[in-house]
Amino acid sequence: MIDATVFVVDDDQAMRTSLQWLIESTGMQVQTYASADAFLAAHYPGRAGCLLLDVRMPGMSGLELQAYLAREGYRLPVILITGHGDVAMAVKAMKAGAMDFIEKPFHDEDLLRSIRNALEFDQKHRASRAARAEIVMRLAELTPREHEVMAMVTDGKSNKEIAASLNVSAKTVEAHRARVMEKMRAESLAELVRMALLAAPDAPL
Known part of the structure; x- marks a missing residue:
């Protein structure tokens, strides 16, 4: 202060x-x-x-x-x-x-x-x-497919469920998930979920 x-x-x-x-x-x-x-x-x-x-x-x-x-x-x-x-x-x-x-x-x-x-x-x-502004900047670096994967990952869906939903292989989902974690600079799934919650338009500040 x-x-x-x-x-x-x-x-x-x-x-x-x-x-x-x-x-x-x-x-x-x-x-x-x-x-x-x-x-x-x-x-x-x-x-x-x-x-x-x-x-x-x-x-x-x-x-x-x-x-x-x-x-x-x-x-x-x-x-x-x-x-x-x-x-x-x-x-x-x-x-x-x-x-x-x-x-x-x-x-x-x-x-x-x-x-x-x-x-x-x-x-x-x-x-x-x-912190929100920084997360929004990182989100802008994600591809549309990576956004989809991140949304499902932070919603609690497994790689298998995501693969079935997107009609891709589990390996492809794993690759997308790894890139999401890297671009968002998230060390864990819990941290990625916190980022998603903070970046939400209706998140309290």
Whole structure:
């Protein structure tokens, strides 16, 4: 999490200053913005970290910024902060994907714990996305027949069953299977299955 940044968006300057001091006191990097528009003007997709949002701000609110980022495919974990929170707002924020919802006044350690959790979540998901991208690149090297063989192998079918299904010899299946393992750089069948699961379009990240 060395390159991770906590992005603070709050229209209250005193709160921004206080949050920056608190977060930086733990060694974490911080960038602060007075509005959602200011954040969007400076931010670009792909940056590591998390987003600390005030719910009620002039112009675009924290909830509206959260919804906009989700629509645009931004994957930063979001923590919402408000002094006017209620149960309905908290539920709405969490259903929309917020990692946490914290009401002012809050305990410093509670907020820092939430931030650390969000940064750890971001780090793990970035690693998963990078692993998926690498697997997708390896899959692109497979021939159509090798794709067929891999799909049946990871579905638990034996060489004999695959041979019968493709109307080829068991030796041919063994050759295809060996090339699949080599191209995918899989050391075992279990690893190949894990790759197939991670590369699936509906795999959670």
